[in-house]
Structure formats: C-alpha cells, structure tokens
Amino acid sequence: MIDLVWLIPLFPFIGFLINGLGRNFLPKVVIGSIASLAVLASFGVSLGIFFEFNATEPVIINLFDWIKVGGIDIPFSFQIDQLSILMLLIITGIGSLIHIYSVGYMSHDAGFGKFFAYLNLFVFFMLLLVLGSNYVIMFIGWEGVGLCSYLLIGFWYTNANYADAAKKAFIMNRIGDLGFLLGVFLIISTFGSVSFAEIFPKAAGMISGDATLTLITILLFIGAIGKSAQLPLFTWLPDAMAGPTPVSALIHAATMVTAGIYMIARSNILFTLSPVTMSIIAVIGLATAIIAAIIALTQTDIKKVLAYSTVSQLGYMFLGLGVGAYTGAFFHVLTHAFFKALLFLGAGSVIHAMSDEQDMRKMGGLKSKLPITFFTMLMGTLAISGLPPFAGFFSKDEILAHVYEHNKLLWIIGLLGALLTAFYMFRMMFLTFWGSFRGTEEQKHHLHESPISMTLPLIILAVLSVVGGFIGVPEVLGGGHWLSHYLAPVFESSTSKMGELALDHTTEYMLMGISVGGVVLAILYAYIKYIKNNHVPVLDSEPRSALAKISYSKFYFDEFYNAIIQKPLDALSGFFYKVIDKSGIDALVNGLGKGSIEASKTLRLLQTGNVGFYIFAMVIGVIALLLYSFFKF
C-alpha cells in the first residue's frame, strides 16, 4: 500500500483535469461525483497507509530524479511518516466531506465545474506539500495552494471587492513566500541538500543558538506567517471570506492555513536549536491569538467572526510551537480542522438558508428552523470554547499547560484569549440561533434546512468534534495520549533536547479548572448579554464606544498598512511614472524619433532627381576618398 502513495495526489489531479476540461459540457452530477470520488479515493489510500505504516523511521518513496545540478541532487520523492500520514488523513478526509457539501452548496452556481476543478487542484497541491520529502517539493505545493486560494477567493470575480480580496491574499502570501524561499536557499548553502532526511541529522549535531540556524528558522517562519495568517500579515485571511463558504472551510480553516504549522513541525529540530526564533514564534503567536480574538468580539458578519477565530486559533498553534509543544500544536491543528470546518460549513448552511445574508444582526431564532445545523454548530462551538470532553479542550489545554511551564505571563494572556474565544463564539451562536428573527419577511419565508448532501458532512464533523479529542487524552485524566506516542518518532530529536513536560498533577488539575471555570463564566456573560438582555449589535451608522470602535475597525490594520505601505508606494510609483518614465525614458525615445524626422526634412532635399547632380556628387565623393587615403598614408 505504501508503494501506492503516488496515487494519493494523482486522483485529485485527474479529477482536476477531467473537470477542468469538461467544465462546460459535463452535467453537474458527473462533475460533483468525479471531484468527490477523486478525493474519497485518496482518502481510502491514505487510510490504507495509516493502518499499514508502523515504522519508526520515515519511508522515502523515490519517484524519479528531478534536478541534478553540480553538487545539488533533488529527487522527486515522497516522505511517509506519522506527521505526513495524519496530514493526509485531515486533507483527504475533511476534503472529501467538504467536496460532498459543496455539491449541495454550489448547486445553483453557474461556475460549478470550474469550482470543483479548482478544489481538486487545491487538494492535489496540498497533498504535494505534505508528501514532499524535501523543501523544494514542499515549496511547489506551498505556491500551488497559494494559487488555488487566489483563484477560489476570487471565484466570483465579477465583484470587484472579491477580486481585490483575492489579490490581497496573493500579494501578502508572496511576502511570506519570499522568506520561505530565502530560507530554502540558505538551507542549500548551509547543508548542501534540501532533503529532510539529510538535513535534520546534520542539524541535530549543531549547537543550540547557531546563528545560521537562527536565520534559517526566522526566514522559514516568515513564510509561515504569510501562509498561516499571523501578525503582521494576517489581514488577508478575513478578506478571504469573499470566496464561497466551502472554500473558507477547506482552505482557510482546515488545511492550507495550517501549512505553516506543518512546515515548522516538520522542521522541528531546526527550530528547537534556535531559542531566539522560538521566543519570536511564541510572542507573535500569542499576540495574533489575542488581537484576533479581540477583533472577533464585535464583528457582525458571521463568516468574519469565524475568520478571526481561525486567525486566533492559528495563533494558539504557533504559541504551542514556540514553547516547544509540537505535539500539542499539531493536536490543535487536528481538532481545529474538525470543529472549524464544521463551523464554517454550518455558517454556510445558515447563509444558504438566509438567501445569502451574512449579517448576524438580521438573523436570530434560527434554532427551530435549522435544527441539524443548529445542533452540529453547537457541538463545534463547545469544542472550540474548550469545554470538556469536546475536542478543543484537550488540544488547547495541552498547549496552555506547556505555556504555563514555559512562562506564566504568556499563560495568563493565553488564558484570556481562550475566554474571549468562548465569549465571541457563544455571542455568534446566541445572535444567530436564539431570540427572534430579525430579517425580512421574504427571507423568513425561504428559511429551510439544507439538503442531505450538506447536513451529512455537518453531522460527521460534529461527531469528530465531540470525540476527536480522545486521541490525545493526557495522562493526568487517565488517558494514554495516543497521539503523542504516535508522533513521538517525528519529534524524537527535539524532545531529547528539550525534555518532557514536567508539571505535577495538582498543577495540571488547577490549570484545567481555571480554564474551564473561566470559559463557563465567559459563556454565562454572553448568555446574560445576548439572551437575557436581548442585546443586538448596533448598526454601522450608530456611535460605538471607543474600545468597541477599535475592535470593530480591526485595530485599523488595513488603514495602517494603507498609510505606511500603500500610500508611499503609490507616491513612488507616481514619481517613477511621471518623472522617470514620462519625462525621462519617453522623452529620450521620442526625442530620437523627432530628431531624425527633423534631420531628414533637410537632408532629403539633397535628393533632387537631377542625374547630373548625382554624378557630380559621386565624383566629389570619389575625389574625397582619394584625398583621404592619399593624406592618411
């Protein structure tokens, strides 16, 4: 089965080719089934590999020699180990659920075939990213998912705002990609190779705090900042909600944005040996987590709330990576993929029922109209809030426990972020599903539960959100932490350098107690505010308090970037256009043209048409030549 790993990316690619070429004449049923079956087939193969694989060393499948130049040898090969297998399961498993969901969600869209072609292409590149056995193949996948993200955000490209959001995502990702690429170059010049299997053993022998390693890891982390939407490059992710909702669920919540975390977890030994980078990652992750959570408090667009929540959760994952909790961070990737995909798909179902209305101020009371959506989303919300025994509790708690051991101040801020998460998620739930309906009569008339192809993925994901955490129940709660044992070979060299988590059980119980108690209080506060007092966020035109205004305006990040980057850049471009281009280069080229026209106006008069004159000129010329050669020699 492991030898068949090349089939995994091949299926979605074939799906992409068929759907891409046949998008205009294949019937929708065929397109939807091909796309979903392609990903399901990959899921099947991944599952087979998951059950068969039991080696402690990564297995490298060599497909063909790719680049062989001088001392550099880059084979096109795939690496199978515990980390890539779990990523394969997430991508193909959640990917196929979202494909099935999209069949229902996109059924009325004119670009049905195009949508599934892009979606398959995305899955192909994402699989390439996690399967690659070296940084170059990873980079192909890295760029490919960026491209698909751009194409899918701008899927409804006739809307100028959506097209701009797509460009914004693409450009911000480019900044990060440059860092990643430079990091790879530095790796090549330092280690003389790009293969994981060659780099990591060499790196493990280096001393901690090595300057080159620090530089490499910082550059790689810049790549992760762009792809995983961290400060200061996170503003593209909320705008990316312009894309269709299944895209937000698959690309901008479950898979692509976690590529940065996957990359760092994959290169864990490099990062473990660079304490400076680790501190930077922890601080940036925490700052992102808290700032995004604050912004999410006042958003009124249901998808924006989820988008900022994603940014915030990604921040937690980076915080976990930064304190060396690789397993915890990856655990959170896994559980977050379940409940955030669920929440996005649920939001999609709500939007579908509300006739494309996304403003929570116009919703309310949908509980009875959309029972399945409501119940599954409630599971997702409980999971993300971190209440036991839902999935989010275990992963978030593991990260916070590591943070507590690392630094108490970071822990307090992190805990605060967790409370904010619980508050804004329940605010979203209460505003959407409780209370009375606030939309128009027509919308009310149209309210309906979504078709089975949309509710089935919701139910499956809800089950996963509830039980997904049990793969990582910590020892203190009587679990065996299967995930940590499963992933141990991947992080072996790092854990041997850092040591295990050494908290006694009383402290762990205390940490869990504090966070669960805090979360319950936050939910109660949301309940009192939004259900007891029937509070509804004010309209855009009405005044807000200063703090709410800052949060609602997203800390003015976009305005800030406009002022310090876009305006000067515009001015510089204007200068180059008007001064250098118009009056410099254009003037020179036009001057040459005008000069030759003016010169020929006079010179052409020499051509009189008088043959005698021509002969005379010729004789004069011959004489001149004779004189010249005579005097020269």
Added chain:
Amino acid sequence: MDNITSTIQVVPLNHYILLSAIIFSIGVIGVLIRRNAIIIFMCVELMLNAVNLLLVAFSAYSGDASGQVFVFFVMALAAAEVAVGLAIIVMVYRNTSSIDINVLNRLKW
C-alpha cells in the same frame, strides 16, 4: 608575346600614364557636363578604357600577365554593361521621346 611587350616598351611609361590620365579626365568631365545619355555612356567607356590602357602598360613593363587578364575581364564586363545600359536608354527614349537626362528628374524627395 615578347614582340608585343617590346613594342609597348618603345614608348616610355610616363607617356602612358599621362595619356590615360588625360583620357580619364575627359571621360569624367564629359559625364559631368553633358546631358545626352549616350554621350555620358561613351564617356564612361572612355574612363574604363583609360584604366585598361594603364593596366596593359604596367603589365608589359613589369612582365606580369595578370594585368592583361584583368583587362579582358573589364572589357567583358563593359560589354555586358553596355547591353543593359543601351536597353535602358532605348526604353527611356520610347517613354519620353528624349534622351536628355535632365528629363529624368521625377524620382526625388
């Protein structure tokens, strides 16, 4: 062959040079000041033959036959040139009823 070269060498070399210079100048001046196309043509022939004369004289004096071979080439070329040139002049006459080159002044700026 000896006979011819010795005959040529009866006249001093300077005289040949002077003669061909005079003929060449007559040719140049004729080309410059005459307007009749046929006369101009003849003047061109004069110039060519002035050069031929010089080539033959030098060839005889330096005992090298290649100069005379060269003359044959020049004469062959001149004959070909005359064929084309006269054809042009005939066509010019048919079209303009004149062989005055100043009539042919329409191709200008």
